Amino acid sequence: MNNSEILFLYDAKLTNPNGDPDEENRPRMDYERGINMVSDLRLKRYVRDYLADQGYPLFVQKMDGSPVTAETRIKKLGTSNDQEILDQLIDVRLFGATMPIAKDNKQFIGPVQFNWGYSLNTVKVLESSITSTFASSDNNKQGAIGKDFRVAYSFIAFSGVISANRGKATSLKEEDIAELDRALRYAIPLQVTRSKIGQYPRLYLRVEYKSDMTILGDMRDYISLKEKTEDIRDISETALEVGKLVDFLKENIGKIDSIHYFCDSKCILLNHDVEVTFQQAFDGFTLIEVE
Template structure:
């Protein structure tokens, strides 16, 4: 398998992209710059949940809606497969999230650590983000003496346009038995998982642009593509996808300069996102038409 690098852009409107338990579940923030942050674990959770919803076996999951020790997951896998023992290869072939992201897991009397070929940096917003705070009241009392209902706080971002960067290592893929089919499933999960797995605090998030640049070898890494994207705000404090646009002029040059290293670009582009190159609005497929493009559906 060859290396790939990922650029993923999505937005969040009146929602909480990633609550911080150390901050009363407020959205994670870099307060010095008013930048919204989202951990890689939050993104991986979306992907795992989507893949599980599609019938894939997942290692980092719950059993009967309860958190359990890793040994319990392996014991259930043995039971489902009708085996008393499982080899490393058998476990890897069954658990797609371990093939993607790696894990530390019990294998018989040993503990084995797999470093995942797919890794993401933390996501951050390309715009400055404002928070909104509101009081919420539950109709259920907290105990027999309190008949008024529980009070709490609800924290959300007004609008956040979030960018993630990721890599897929062809060398590490060999050790977790990652397949091309697995990577294709990852592509779909990146595009579909967030809106399909919305909860009360997460509804209002949509993928806007996904690019997986696949290289011709397992040595090439060109670097984080987020620095080549310019976010242009139509209004001083945007609140909707219609109030922003992105300029990909630097990204196009970055990729064109390394075109001989690129095999294909797998992509999803939301038609609601305005994309500009050298001051002119264009469709994604027209901007990158010199590359072998594969649309993710």
């Protein structure tokens, strides 16, 4: 197993990508720049929910529909042996965990890490009032009134790293990474809730290197969103410029084993302002599509 780096893009239309409980569940924002923010924990939750739906037992999960303590979850596993626990729990192999084993806390540092995601465009937050059919209290028979916050449109980019050396410590498997690839393709639209509907994965690259020593850096530095109109509201009003990224990766092609990818048909790619397919843009690399 060797190192990989990830670029993951999805968009959000009239939805709330990541509510902030300290701000009335408003979408997380850098208000000075008008940038929508999404935490790495939100992305990992999508992955965990997808893996749970695929039948994988997880460390971070509810039991019988209710939250439990870490101690209770460990007892349910029926073992305190490190390796047996790792063999059972794909989320620990991927993301690590601090686990109460015996009288100590055993820390596994996750080989898969993501930065916070941020929007490539400036984002407007829309606010509306919502009402409930149920009375707000026994003494007030009127329905409760609340606030609903959503982004008008946000094109969100995440960067991630897979460390081969840390993967050895958690017994990370190649099959686990393949499941991560599939989760990032399918998890978000499959985990639809009222506040999350309207989000779709648009582009995914996992650049797999030839060694466990190579890290080239955040690929978001080499992409930009071209907006066909002011105040965009839909992916049809955008195009993604990847020319600098292609050039950068070609400069380092000797370090790259393969690129695992998917590209949504609605995501228009530009290579230095020329519209191209994904295969045309990344011609010369070993490309493996995530099915």
